[in-house]
Amino acid sequence: MSGKKIMLTVIALALIVVSLFAYGQKVLAYNVVIGGEVVGQLKDAEVLEEAIADFKSKKENEIGQVVNEAVNIELQRAQIDEKLLVKDVNELVEKKVVFTTKAFSLVVDGKPLFSMLHKEDLENLLKQYKAQFLTSVDKNAKVESLVFEENVRIVSDQVTLNSIVSMEEAKRKLFTMKEEPVIYEVEKGDSFWLIARENKTAVADLIRLNPELDPEKIWPGDKVVIKPGKPMLDVIATLKNTIIEDIPYETQYKKDSSMLSRDRKVINPGKNGEKEVQYLMVLKNGYQESLEVLNEKVLKEPVTRVVKVGTKKTISRGVRRNYGVVQGKRVSSNFGWRTHPITGRRSFHDGVDIAASYGNGAYAYSSGTVTFAGWNGGYGKVVYIDHGNGLQTRYAHLSKIYVRKGQQVSAGQKIGAVGSTGNSTGPHLHFEVRKNGTPQNPFNYI
Numbered sequence: 001m002s003g004k005k006i007m008l009t010v011i012a013l014a015l016i017v018v019s020l021f022a023y024g025q026k027v028l029a030y031n032v033v034i035g036g037e038v039v040g041q042l043k044d045a046e047v048l049e050e051a052i053a054d055f056k057s058k059k060e061n062e063i064g065q066v067v068n069e070a071v072n073i074e075l076q077r078a079q080i081d082e083k084l085l086v087k088d089v090n091e092l093v094e095k096k097v098v099f100t101t102k103a104f105s106l107v108v109d110g111k112p113l114f115s116m117l118h119k120e121d122l123e124n125l126l127k128q129y130k131a132q133f134l135t136s137v138d139k140n141a142k143v144e145s146l147v148f149e150e151n152v153r154i155v156s157d158q159v160t161l162n163s164i165v166s167m168e169e170a171k172r173k174l175f176t177m178k179e180e181p182v183i184y185e186v187e188k189g190d191s192f193w194l195i196a197r198e199n200k201t202a203v204a205d206l207i208r209l210n211p212e213l214d215p216e217k218i219w220p221g222d223k224v225v226i227k228p229g230k231p232m233l234d235v236i237a238t239l240k241n242t243i244i245e246d247i248p249y250e251t252q253y254k255k256d257s258s259m260l261s262r263d264r265k266v267i268n269p270g271k272n273g274e275k276e277v278q279y280l281m282v283l284k285n286g287y288q289e290s291l292e293v294l295n296e297k298v299l300k301e302p303v304t305r306v307v308k309v310g311t312k313k314t315i316s317r318g319v320r321r322n323y324g325v326v327q328g329k330r331v332s333s334n335f336g337w338r339t340h341p342i343t344g345r346r347s348f349h350d351g352v353d354i355a356a357s358y359g360n361g362a363y364a365y366s367s368g369t370v371t372f373a374g375w376n377g378g379y380g381k382v383v384y385i386d387h388g389n390g391l392q393t394r395y396a397h398l399s400k401i402y403v404r405k406g407q408q409v410s411a412g413q414k415i416g417a418v419g420s421t422g423n424s425t426g427p428h429l430h431f432e433v434r435k436n437g438t439p440q441n442p443f444n445y446i
């Protein structure tokens, strides 16, 4: 061999050695395998352990309790791959390594919703959640039970750090509705009756779902719940409430042939009695599911009102129940104050509601002058009659009006037909008596 050839061979060998050495350096890399998946590559195995330890102690300081890493982290020798090479090992640990700690999970029908570090936080949250459905319930009502319809449990477990939520996040998750409620905003000329018909529901359901609203006094802008929303968890509340209610007095009419018709003489003015009524109610998510009377105790018997009526010539009273102004079926709502058994809200009814068939006649209480005949807000089609001496009567929710403003009417004259216009829940006559503008108990007059 010539010197030149030897030289070349030495150079070639050196090159091989150098490249082999370089190759040997390259193969010293580790694949980080978590749960069977290669999540990156490291040149140095120790940095991973350090990063895990750092992260753990950082988290432990943060939450004040022991943090464990999931055990299925493997390092496998591998050929180097620039694309897999991890630039920031701390980021890899934070994103890919699973850490667990002891926490409390909210488990609904066997499915965990989320976890919190402290049991008391979860318990407080559930308490708040339940309480939201009692906000419009009468403060005097006694809560017998307040339970979830679902099987709700708090379970202690080792959970992953990222399934633990803050109070704020937990609230957001729990208080979000699964389905929003259907709410209708009252417009001019609306009534429960019309709203129910438009929304294919029943007046009784609207009354049940909207205890805050007085069906006879709804106004444009009022919000009516048509269908309640679906919350994350259903809460069933059973409550008892005791309400003092009036027992309306009855009127006994005594015929007197010596008196002229339309003449009345009150022998005994009568007096409402009082009773204590205990209600049992079941609410689902704040809405009435059932409402029943458990007990009734009479505190004060009513005193019958006795009226002498002249019979010389009188308006027809031939029907079983004749309220003078209408042939009705029953009194569906009395005059005066009433306390709602669920909300405890007091409302005043300034007339009597007499349920009657649609189209039945409405008759003038006594002779007088029509001062209003037409549509008036919640009254719907209504007639006002002035009888003199500051006495006025009103006939509301009519379907038809047979008189006009300024017209003179006589006692018992047909002035309109029973209907359900205005804020009405069904065909009935709302009859009102006002003395110098102040509503009076109509039963003192008919």
Ligand SMILES: [Zn+2]
Pocket (backbone or CB within 6 Å): 216, 333, 349, 351, 352, 353, 430, 431
């Ligand atoms: Zn009424």
